[in-house]
Amino acid sequence: MQKTTLEQWRMFKAVVDEGGFNQAASVIHKSTSSIHHAVNKLEDSLGVKLLAVEGRKTSITEIGKVLLRRADYLLDEVSRIEAVADSLSLGVETELRIAVDGAFPQCIIFQALEKVSAMFPQVNIDIIDTVLSGTNELITEGKADIGLSPIPMPKGLNEELCLIEFLAVAHKDHALHQLDQSLSKENLKSYRQIIVRDSATQKKTDAGWLGAEQRWSVSHVRASIDLIEQNLGYAWLPLSGITESLASGHIKRLKLDAGGSRSVSFYLNYLDKDRIGPAAREFMGELRLLTLQMTTSDA
Template identity: 35%
Template sequence: MFRAKSTLEQWRILQSVVDYGGYAKAAEKLNKSQSSLNHAVAKLQNQLGITLLEVKGRKAYLTSAGETMLRRSRQIMQDVQALESLAQTLDKGWEPEIIVATEILYPKSHLYQVLNDFLPQSRGSRLKIREEVISGSLEAVKSKSADIVVTNLVPQGYLPNTLCTVGMIAVCAADNQSIARQPMKQEELANNLQLVISETGTTKNELGWLKAEQRWTVDNFHEAILILKTGIGFCWVPTEMATPLIDSGELREITITDYHRREVAMHLVLPDRDNAGPGTLLLEKLFYYHHELLSKEED
């Protein structure tokens, strides 16, 4: 029977040394002594018979063999974590925490109603609600860092259910003088300063409606609207959010002759359906009930 020469803890230490750029920082993050980390990595290298790290100055660098082994070790750690998560699910226990990641464009009115319906049935589960922007929601699915994801982008291999579509319109301050001439073409609008919402993912997506050369990046639509009201720039804003501000005379819609209002589909995905617990599955159903994709009679 195979007996491993190395331990998961040794690999965790190696990963930390690499991720934090050296033994000193890794020791601080892991709350261990630097000497214990040195010993663990040295023992790991000795057990495997290969050099994984080389120390130059105060930094530790991976060897080519170390890069390969580290990459495989990360996958093994993820597999072990998934295995232990599966064990928790198999005993039919209710999840102590459910992570919900939603694309920033998904209307809050929908989200809050679903959460309100979930509360009396939640059995004390903690909800961690995360707001993502464009690539962030895509990466939440790929990395399985959330139990439920509402996203506008779906990676290959996943079968989403479309909840709704969100309209997007270009708006500016009602008294914005630099965008006073209307209607205008897309290329004319692109010559103006655009306010965009910062993506939460590491991979940036250059969507067609985010291509103005001049742009300021902010964290959310609330900040963007505050800047718009001062007379600066334009922004693509969800129709539901923009309409009250247009009706009140604070903002105005920009008429673009060669571009219709953009519709963005919002999809629901369970990144790890095989290991989804009863609370996650209930929350999924509540999203479907709310968007009338499933009736309680059909359930």
Template identity: 30%
Template sequence: MQNFTLQEIQCFDAVVREGGFQAAAALLNRSHAAVFAAIAKLEDNLGVALFDRTGYRVALTDAGRSFHRKAQSLIGEMEALQLHARQLAMGEETHLRVILGDACPLNDGLQLLSGFFANCHTTRLDLHFETIGGPCERLLEDEADLILHWIDKSDSRLEWIDLGTHSFVPVVAPGFLPFAPTGSITPEQMRGLTQCIIRDTARVPKLNYYIVEGAPQCTVADHPMRREVILRGMAWGHLPHFMIEEDLRDGRLLSITGEYFPGVEVALVAARRRDRPHGPIANRLWDHIGACAPDLQKR
């Protein structure tokens, strides 16, 4: 077996992803003949057929499928190396894209970031707010460098720093319920009452948190607006405890936490891509968050 080139691997991957030589050639901005020749040379060097060409469209052979799985990791490493080289050539980043999620207390998030960016005048903070699945979707689509939110910790593409947990409590205003506010309220009892929910900013929403199916809904953009709607007796819903602690203590809001509406504990983290290189400013911010994390976890 002879050595193969990275260009041949790129042609091979393009044919697989695009489903044909002509489409792969257009993607790579190369001629059909050049792509065809690269694949033929790759197969010759490997000594195996990667594609079955007997049908109307080319299809991977078993050997081709196996080789492509390995090739994808090589291509990923190459793309990461190219990105790292661009970052080295640029020096320190001119801006960082950070997303505050709805699970992050605004004061804590801004205090954490201001403690860093107050002494980092050459890098602009590009700060956004997203809800529910939006923060992680932006991160995985390379539209954010860092998020302060919750994540799926089983996702190997991500690394994180724990920042503590926050509870979300189902609440109503006094007089909203047509029955006693006890811990044994069922979804059937709540189905006829308006529920206030937050719009998911994910382009492809995948999760449906705390929603009573079939209940009328009032939709808002964030927790402060949801709090105002609930306080005015327009709907019920879940709110973060850090936002309504005084409301609960003073009786402006009533918890209906119980067997069927237990509330939820959310693990707040700072998260970024593990499978992407990060510039010097991003790494210093990461270290800053790591140093501050123990204090945030105590709150």
């Protein structure tokens, strides 16, 4: 017979996460006395001290930290089981939420979703624009079901889909092109760099070279492309988004002696394959096929 219950572990975790019994009570809507009773009973059953209370300050013990790590895994697994049960009971999902990094080719997303909508016309599609860590943050918070990101998730499933090529470019009339020489990073420092900021609200990530003395930050790749086309700076941009501008000569590659081109892996990220519904699975299958065709045609 088990000595402890999931509810006791949930209350213990709440006390640690919120920093005290009173704070935990307001968050999980339990009385302070019931939380005290649950944690005390948990400690008595295990024969260890999980929390140390000094006046109004409550802190976790070293033993408590070890056991909380195990409890976190246990509680997460229970949440996954409940979510899978909900998904199975509902059948086809009513909504498919996809977080897509702005550097990923939008045409591929739209083609895949067109197939999904033809098969599941009752499913509402929500496409959320993200940058860098923003995709994984939405998945972790339960605000997106699937994500396309250049950053793998530390917790979850990551399937590498393809490589996206980024090029250092500027408007055809930009001063860097007038230097008429192989450019070093020192040459770039005196000119304005356009960067796309991470859309995450918590742990943000920087990507690429950020050595320019002047930088303009924008929230989407499309805005970065617009600024380059207006001769307002230089940037590393995804090839898929600037193909026409390059072909017309409106923007040109910078002649860097190193780092003028880089390939970035993009991942299909999600938390748990058992929680993925039929429409999501169809989308993922179409996405794999289309990215494979893109890779083959590029080769």
